Amino acid sequence: MTDPFATLGVPARFTFAPGDLEQRHRDLSRALHPDRHVHSPPGERRMALERAVSVNDAFRALRDPLSRAQALLALHGLSVQEGDRAPAALLMEVMELREDLDAARAKPARIAALRETVAARVAAEESVVARAFDREGAPDARDLAQARDAVVKLRYFRRFQEEADAMEE
Amino acid sequence: MAYSDKVIEHAENPRNVGTLDKEDPNVGTGLVGAPACGDVMRLQIKVTDGGVIEDAKFKTFGCGSAIASSSLATEWLKGRTLDEAETIKNTDIVAELNLPPVKIHCSVLAEDAIKSAIDDYRKKQASRRAQG
Numbered sequence: 001m002t003d004p005f006a007t008l009g010v011p012a013r014f015t016f017a018p019g020d021l022e023q024r025h026r027d028l029s030r031a032l033h034p035d036r037h038v039h040s041p042p043g044e045r046r047m048a049l050e051r052a053v054s055v056n057d058a059f060r061a062l063r064d065p066l067s068r069a070q071a072l073l074a075l076h077g078l079s080v081q082e083g084d085r086a087p088a089a090l091l092m093e094v095m096e097l098r099e100d101l102d103a104a105r106a107k108p109a110r111i112a113a114l115r116e117t118v119a120a121r122v123a124a125e126e127s128v129v130a131r132a133f134d135r136e137g138a139p140d141a142r143d144l145a146q147a148r149d150a151v152v153k154l155r156y157f158r159r160f161q162e163e164a165d166a167m168e169e
Numbered sequence: 170m171a172y173s174d175k176v177i178e179h180a181e182n183p184r185n186v187g188t189l190d191k192e193d194p195n196v197g198t199g200l201v202g203a204p205a206c207g208d209v210m211r212l213q214i215k216v217t218d219g220g221v222i223e224d225a226k227f228k229t230f231g232c233g234s235a236i237a238s239s240s241l242a243t244e245w246l247k248g249r250t251l252d253e254a255e256t257i258k259n260t261d262i263v264a265e266l267n268l269p270p271v272k273i274h275c276s277v278l279a280e281d282a283i284k285s286a287i288d289d290y291r292k293k294q295a296s297r298r299a300q301g
Contacts, residue, residue, distance in 0.1 A: 155204055155205075
């Protein structure tokens with residue numbers, strides 16, 4: 001996969017100011033828009049279109065924090081793969097959360113309370129990812145291992161949030 | 170994603186959903202998960218002093234295939250000895266449920282859950298014997 005950070009022309013880090021990536025995406029999309037290239041030679045027009053497509057892909061890969069964290073791991077050749085096993089402590093935590101969520105069905109206040117618990121856990125794991133990738137210089141092996149563990153947790157918390165969303169629909 | 174009739178049947182009417190007392194020395198608990206999909210699966214067996222699985226329960230949060238795989242596993246486990254239970258392979262589950270290649274990992278997870286439940290039971294028994 002190509003590096004989505006390079007495609008968008010932003011530094012490969014986890015934390016961005018709110019609206020930063022959106023602004024960058026808008027600016028690039030505007031510059032690459034076909035209307036701006038009606039008088040360009042066909043080759044250039046085609047290149048602008050191809051670049052517009054990869055800019056959209058890169059933005060999609062980076063706007064969501066979990067997917068951005070995975071893109072950062074991918075830059076270092078790391079990913080969460082089929083066949084990987086989750087640590088026991090996480091599985092116990094997640095099983096309990098999912099059972100609590102199941103029991104909270106049709107009780108909006110309880111669902112909201114569980115969501116808050118999970119949001120705090122997400123923030124904690126995102127700060128682990130940020131610690132690895134926001135600082136100057138390349139992350140070391142320990143940073144990367146911790147960031148990968150954090151991404152595994154974030155994937156489980158994301159599934160919880162999706163389930164809570166589905167319940168509230 | 171097209172599910173086979175058997176997967177749909179198990180996912181809609183899962184067998185043996187529930188919990189056994191994990192503190193019970195005759196109960197073995199397996200808790201496994203696949204981070205790639207965010208699935209979590211708990212499978213429990215209750216074993217007689219003669220080494221036969223008299224009850225099996227599961228709880229799975231995951232896709233239909235993961236639920237069906239663990240549901241089927243509990244059905245197969247009941248009445249088997251531990252040694253027989255250990256011979257259950259993920260490929261048996263794949264064949265029975267007609268799982269497509271992208272869902273084979275669900276059956277692997279179920280086999281894993283069976284093995285860790287048996288493991289947990291044996292460890293409990295061993296530490297009990299050690300305590301005399």
